[in-house]
Amino acid sequence: MDSKSLVADPKPQNLIPTEKPTSKNKDFLTHLEIYLSKRDGVDKLLKISRYATKIILASSLLDQEPLITRLKSFESSVGVSRKAFRLGKFVQDVNALRATHFASHSHLNLVLSVIAYGGEGLYYFVEQFVWLGKAGLIDKRRLPALQKWSAWCEFVGYFGSVSLKVIELRKIDEEEKCLVSSVDVAVVRGIKCGEEQEKLRKLREKKMMKRLSVVQDLADALMALADIRDGNGRLAAPLLVSSAGLLSAAISTHKNWVSC
Template sequence: MAAASSAGSEGAKRPFLLHLEAYLARRDGVDKLLKIMRYTSKLLISSQHLVANTNPAVVARLREFEASVGTSRKAFRLGKFVQDLNALRGSSSNFSSKEGILELIAYGGEGIYYFVEQFIWLAKAGLIDKRYSKKLQKLSAWAEFIGYFGSVSLKALEILALLDQETKIIDGFRKKSEGGEKELPADLAKQLHKLQAKRFMKALSLIQDFADSLLSLSDILDERGVLANPSLLAFSGLVSALISAHKNWLSS
């Protein structure tokens, strides 16, 4: 996340159109824009009862557009599971530790999810018999939810670790100053600022993963109970899309 912040500061100096070109050249950049479009459409569809004299033709077009964008996103993420395999291969974590186990769950679950999503797309495209779609979607939802469980837990631990580092810096300064100097030295202030910025980005990522986990849990439960509310699901998806688009913009 620190790298994303530095990339964002560099991106801020670039002309907007050059930054936008770099953003749209990335697969994740386009994917997140499609995600914003999809869940904005879902939110509008779920809110149609709030608007008097809603044109049924407009709602039908929104439904068709939302479904088309959803299928396009699946096609756009072909082969993305390799990213998770490489993340596990390149990880320096000890997989027998708590953090290592959570990392394995997070990347493993997400990797399986992206792998299965390819077959769901092939079923929607007509290459695979559509009777397998429901089982594939259930498997995909479970893998995604398990992955988000690991990711949310891991990020919560990382946030606590960052808070601990910030506390140590402040407490250490207070002990050394012994009531004399009241302001942090420039080097410590800069270090503290970097930790706070990193913690903020981790918190955003946690919120994003939690919002996405609600969507996968809804698929597991077949949209029953509280998660049957289409407005809640659409809002969760839109929040996740906006956060991930923001993160990708900073790092592009």
């Protein structure tokens, strides 16, 4: 430790007019640093960039061929980069499955957890080989089959994930009703209920985040379905799928930012 830090500063500390703004800026930058240090943080920023580009391409807003070619190249490059960020990510689903096995769950929750984490884990595992194929290490003739398997695993995983979150939302609704009832009774009796009101506020925030998570999963499931159908059908329209991807990326970015 520097010995100077142990000596009191004899100078009066009266020149600090910018202390608060500097502190706020530092807090934001520290938050941003933590966010960008996480794999998911960078991945979601790349996802926003990719699907914003896909929306521009799908909407036919541009008619300049050189610019269109550059945007297509950028979108493809970002897509490959995102797959590199998923290396080893399937391990978190393996650990989630282990935790589910040891935790006490109902039979339905256990089955849905296996579907959700198992499907997502297989998706991330297969995506590693898709990345190797796009990077040129694996014969590209295997890519269509790998991408089909990847899309099916992802779609099945989202089915389980949405089902679990709907069950959790019902439980939150019941807990919210109980808290609202307790607060109403306390207000009528003139009893202070600051703690219950704070719990209710946090519970409603949790409920909102859970709802956003369901919307995100549905948007990602729509994209997986489009991959399964090879871009055929109304639900696989490029502009619709790209918009779903951007919505999913925005929600996930917000969730990751709040969690930091």
